[in-house]
Amino acid sequence: MAEAHQAVGFRPSLTSDAGEMELSAPMLQEIYLSGLRSWKRHLSRFWNDFLTGVFxxxxxxxxxxxxxxxxxxxxxxxxxxxxxxxxxxxxxxxxxxxxxxxxxxxxxxxxxxxxxxxxxxxxxxxxxxxxxxxxxxxxxxxxxxxxxxxxxxxxxxxxxxPMLFSYQRSLPRQPVPSVQDTVRKYLESVRPVLSDEDFDWTAALAREFLRLQASLLQWYLQLKSWWASNYVSDWWEEFVYLRSRNSLMVNSNYYMMAARAGNAVHALLLYRHRLNRQEILPTLLMGMRPLCSAQYEKIFNTTRIPGVHKDHIRHLRDSRHVAVFHRGRFFRVGTHSQSGLLSPRALEQQFQRILDDPSPACPHEEHLAALTAAPRDMWAQVRRSLKTQAQEALEAVEGAAFFVSLDSEPAGLTREDPAASLDAYAHALLAGRGHDRWFDKSFSLIVFSNGKLGLSVEHSWADCPISGHMWEFTLATECFQLGYSADGHCKGHPDPSLPQPQRLHWDLPDKIHLSISLALRGAKTLSGNIDCHVFPFSHFGKSFIKRCHLSSDSFIQMALQLAYFRDPQCLALFRLAVDKHQALLKAAMSGQGVDRHLFALYIVSQFLHLQSPFLDQVRSEQWQLATSQIPVQQIHLFDVHSYPDYVSSGGGFGPADDHGYGVSYIFMGDDVITFHISSKKSSTRTDSHRLGQHIEDALLDVAALFQEGQRRKRRGLAEEGSEHSRDSLPCHTRGSRAPTTATNF
Structure with a gap:
């Protein structure tokens, strides 16, 4: 999910105005602290490192x-x-x-x-x-x-x-690319979208940067790469996420879709148990190269704590409860008894007790969570008062394994109006009503009144594939292993000996009442400004793209570009574009990408008080089309043909620019691609439904190119006397809307 635009406003707090050697002291200190943080992480995992370090x-x-x-x-x-x-x-x-x-x-x-x-x-x-x-x-x-x-x-x-963290000590350090190669690739990437005059000006800035500042900035990055385990990751987390003062709602959270509460919470905690025991297999890139597993550590028991200048991530080793929100009230629900993890039926019983509780919300308690959607410096100041006046309640929420929101309204796909219901479903997961999510938590499980489920995930602690892996396991376990009894309840028996869920009481001082009202007003404004659109494209899917001998991800990315610009392309140019996208993707996978390197160079320049017009130009670019694929990582858990109703529809995120789009997509089996599109209603340039229609048109246009190429090839082979079976896209009317599948999200 693209969020690098949040680094644009970064200005480090440096006080020295002396010569170059003095100015470099804060940079050396930051490199030292980066290495210290890296080594602390290694030491904090000492026992796990012993168990897996012998691997x-x-x-x-x-x-x-x-x-x-x-x-x-x-x-x-x-x-x-x-x-x-x-x-x-x-x-x-x-x-x-x-x-x-x-x-x-x-x-x-x-x-x-x-x-x-x-x-x-x-x-x-x-x-x-x-x-x-x-x-x-x-x-x-x-x-x-x-x-x-x-x-x-x-x-x-x-x-x-191998266990989950088995490869961590064997992963090579992230290489620092050649600064000359990075600048060359950057100029190559912007050449098609700049006029000759603008490109010449940008190229001149690049040459000046290489001549004057590049070698010094690169030297500091090389030094950091040898001292810390990764030359960019900690800066990316801090300056892109934790130093951002914007609301987390829409800007930093994303959502995931699915479908139920007792079973789902139990399945999530089973995943945590497997995670703690490292029984999750490490992810292998293309089935060969292991990826870093460090982000898995912060899925549970994690909260983003607001600060005046920057936030920090608080992660607990364990938590034996979840925080629950229902009709403006907060509850603490224990997840374990003396005999271990509560059964799904016992958890269902506890949630039902909350639903049956008739007590009203206290004044201002109902809208309290809107503070987590407020600008971060405002929330940080209010939280100080809240921590003094309501420390126990605040700790119960921030120290929970995760947050659960029991919504009073239904959501999800309806057969009567599938298109509008999916759009409303996506909006409810991404923004809600602005005061019914604790956006600081690593993730919130949202349970709607009709039993549909979804996730709202805070982005700073990990990327989407991590939470996606957890969600796949949750859906498969909840549906295929735990199951339900004939009367619709979780299997098993209630436990009447369990104490009632603990109602949290907030002693809210009068001085924060106004802050809650302001935060709620801002959250509702931001929520109302987001235009979400979800549509399944079922004319063809991954199987057709494979028959075209192209990367499925590159195929969709090029179609998205075509949808955005609506510039019809010929087949040869499309293949060249796909090949180029694949080359850039592989370069990024091997640590030779452009964006992270330029970002790190910019951070060094700011610590050194070195002004670079080239880097200023790079960081000021607008992210008008932010895209991401939601990967399906555990295909063995689902049979999409036998159980199509239990396949996740993926998720989405907000636009990275006020006049841009946020687009995510997921390949659902071989024949359906589901797109999630978001934009801001306040923009006169964007419309999520219009882009959705353009995406469908672009996909059909591209498919038509390949169909025509296949027909020409077959005709040529037929003239030579060869017989080949027909391999083409199922016939659909151009421009018609794709039929919505009856998926039980």
Whole structure:
């Protein structure tokens, strides 16, 4: 979800106005702090690192090695070549009766050193192997002998049963691209959208930047890349997200769709249990290269705490309750008993108790959560008073595993008006009513009155594939494993011994009443300004795109560009554009992208008080079309043909620019693509429904190009006497709306 525009307003608080050496001190301090944060994260995961850091071996391998050494010693063989005898000499002399114990200790120490050296060697070898990116450059469907050898070695050194964080110590450092290559790629990317005069001016700024400032800024990034584990990720989190003073609603949250409450909460907590035990398999890029799993750590028990100048992420090791909002009231619901995690039926019972509670909301309590949608500096100041007056209630919400909103209104797909109902559903998940979501929480589970479900996710702690992976597991577990009884309840029996959910009481001082009213007014304005549109495109899907021998993601991205500009393209140009998009995508996947590098260079320039017209020009660009694919990562959990009603429709996010669009899409099986489009109603240039129609037209236009190319190819082959089966898109009327599938979201 594109949010780099939030870094535009960044200005670091530097006080020094002296010479260059003094100005560099804050930059060196920031590099030092980045490395310190990186090492702290490693130390905080020490126990997990011990369990997974021995990967691809295991603790049992140490025992096997120690036993082998003891056996060799018993057979009067010395595999240590005399080292164990020297170790014995260094150990204290406890008398003759302990001579045998000294031998065992010496063997254990030698085995530990040898085992550690072997593990270190394996990690270094795996890190070197994972630094190879040649496999990304292979043509689609082809693999060179060099890449096959590399893949075989990776599989050998990766072990048999990797856990979620097993690869973390073996992942290579994020490389800092060549600044010359980055500038060249940037100019190449903007050339098609700039006039000759504007491009010449931008190119001149780039040349001046390379001549005057680039080498110094690049040197600091190189230094940071060696000291910290990633030269850009912590700055991206801080300056793009945590230093943004804008409302989190629409600007930083995104939504995901699906369908129920007791089972869903139980399934989410089962996922947390698997996460804590690292039973989730690490993600492999294209099935070969492991990706970093660090973002999984903050899915649960996490809250974004507002600050006057910047926010910070607060993550707890554990939480045994969820915070629940219903009809303006807040509750604390325990998720565990002495025997462990509550059953789905027991959780359902607790939620039903809240629904049946007739007590009204206290004055201003109903709209209290609107403060989390307010500008961050305002919310930070109000929160100080709230923490003093209502610390217990605030801690119950911020310390919860996640937030649950029991909405009083229905939502979701209706057969009577599928298009409008999906649009309203998306809007309810993205913005709600402005005061019924705690936008600071890592995610909120929203349960509508008709049993439909959805997620509202705060973006700063992780990217969409992380929450998407959790949501896929939740849907599959809730639907196919937990299930429901014949009368519609969760399976199992209620537990009448459970205490009632705890009603949270807020002692709200008079001075924050006005702040709540202002926050609510701003949230309603922002919510009312968002135009959401969701539509399933069912004329064709991934299977047709594969038959065109193109990347499905690149195909959609080019169609989105065509929809935005409505410039008809010929087939040859379309293939060139798809190939170019694939090349840029692979460059970004291998750490050679443009945007993050330019962003980091800009941050360094601001710390050094170096003004660069080129970097100022780069960071001032408008994000008029922000796009993202919602990946389906656990296909084995769903049979989209047998159970089409249980497939997630993906999710969406707000536009990155006041006059732009936010577009996400998800491939639902092989034959449907669902698009989520958002824009601002206040803009006279945008209309979500209009862009939706253009997307459909563009997809059909592009498909027609390939159909025509296939027909020409078949005619040519037929003239040579060859027979080929017809392979074309199902016939649909041009410009007609795609029929909406009866999906139970």
């Amino acid at each position: 691809p071996a295991s603790p049992l391998s140490w025992l096997f090695l120690f036993s082998a050494i003891q056996l060799a010693w018993f057979l009067q063989l010395d595999p240590s070549l005399g080292l164990m005898e020297k170790i014995k000499e260094l150990l204290p002399d406890w008398g003759g009766q302990h001579h045998r114990l000294r031998g065992v200790l010496a063997a254990a120490l030698f085995a530990s050193c040898l085992w550690g050296a072997l593990i270190f060697t394996l990690h270094v070898a795996l890190r070197l192997l994972l630094s190879y990116h040649g496999w990304l450059l292979q043509p689609h469907g082809a693999m060179s002998s060099r890449t096959k050898t590399w893949l075989a070695l990776v599989r050998i050194f990766s072990g048999r049963h």
